[in-house]
Amino acid sequence: MLSYNIYSGYSFSSYFEYPLMVTQDVVMLVVFLLFTGRLSPTLLVPATAAVYFAYSVASGSLPHALITTLVVSACLKFYM
Numbered sequence: 001m002l003s004y005n006i007y008s009g010y011s012f013s014s015y016f017e018y019p020l021m022v023t024q025d026v027v028m029l030v031v032f033l034l035f036t037g038r039l040s041p042t043l044l045v046p047a048t049a050a051v052y053f054a055y056s057v058a059s060g061s062l063p064h065a066l067i068t069t070l071v072v073s074a075c076l077k078f079y080m
Contacts, residue, residue: 003057004071
């Protein structure tokens, strides 16, 4: 949702809580993995892919129809 809001050009005040929650979740996940000994270099590939995908969406290099489809399909999972 964060990348969709950035891509669509919505004002920052309308989705301000999303970047804070995403940052909090990432920090908590890294701390958890670090203290349980599960933080490994193999997690670097999926993390890099996720960052690249988020950047691609936010920068506008993906078509708007694809981004809208991703948001709609993600929202439909909650209703089914």
